[in-house]
Amino acid sequence: MADSAAKVDEFKANAAKAAIELVKPGMRLGLGTGSTAYHFVEAVGGLVRNGLEVICVPTSEATHAHAEKLGIPLSSLDETPQLDLTVDGADEIDDQLRLIKGGGGALLREKIVATASDRMVVIADDSKVSKTLGSHPLPIEVVRFGLRATMRLIEALAAEAGCEGEIRLRPGQGDAPYVTDQGNLIVDCAFHKIPEPEVLAFAMKRVPGVVEHGLFLGLADIAIIGGADGVQAIHHPGA
Known part of the structure; x- marks a missing residue:
């Protein structure tokens, strides 16, 4: 069971590492909440330590504390109302990139931040992909x-x-x-x-x-999914 959990966490980390490639100097980033987004925040922190200049808006108090501890420059949507990119996790994803989010309790702020972003990228392990939404509450x-x-x-x-x-x-x-x-x-x-x-x-x-509500419809542009066969990107059908 522990080996299985470790493997899933590895898939999440791999998705986050792939998403970090989308981050460019000077970007205004939305930082998601949850176990997969945690890996992305860690990766952003590493880039900041190496000199990357970005400004980030966290989607929860937990993510704010995590990012602050890593020395990531933070802002709010009042100060930075338009973002270039938000990277966040999801509890469930279908083939049209419709999402269920909110398992971590931050769905309201997550939706506000995602809507304020030019692009939203979802990162997840392959267990979160579903043909029909609803397997997750x-x-x-x-x-x-x-x-x-x-x-x-x-x-x-x-x-x-x-x-x-x-x-x-x-x-x-x-x-x-x-x-x-x-x-x-x-x-x-x-x-x-x-x-x-x-x-x-x-x-x-x-x-x-x-x-x-935790239905995120028409917000995600790309889903980056980590699994046993590596990382794959699923693009929104309208993109």
Whole structure:
């Protein structure tokens, strides 16, 4: 089991190393969150130590702390509202580069940063590639007020969009729920299969208590996938 985990981590690191080739001097970079993005941040830190000049916007407090420790120059979207490139991981990727993100709890900031970027590159190991989205639970960030009513409406509108499954509040430490960097909660929706991601995304936007959902549609330009056969790049069909 340990050997398997180490191998997957190696695949993630290989994808990150391939993505670092896209980084050029003077770039404004969005830094993703999660175990795969961690490797990319490490690689950026190495380039900065060797003299690369970039300015970076992190997508979470965890990534901010990591990048700061590595001496990476940091900014915010208020100071740097337009980015050249964001590199981030994903929980699931289909062949149209539609994504499920948010397993690490940073989906809101990740989506804001990705949308502010000229290009988004996704890095992942090959276990994240899926023919149909849904094998990974869909995270949805919600406000605290009216939580149960919000969850009921999510369930009802998701069913209309052809998606059914357990919807549960993400647990945090002890008896407390998980809290995002924005002070919100996350519900995880185990739909198992999302036949029409665009339809579900539109439905979730109709729920007043939903802040953001983890479907990233039309944002990724390239996916760099690490696996046993090396690294491959999947380009968006419209690119």
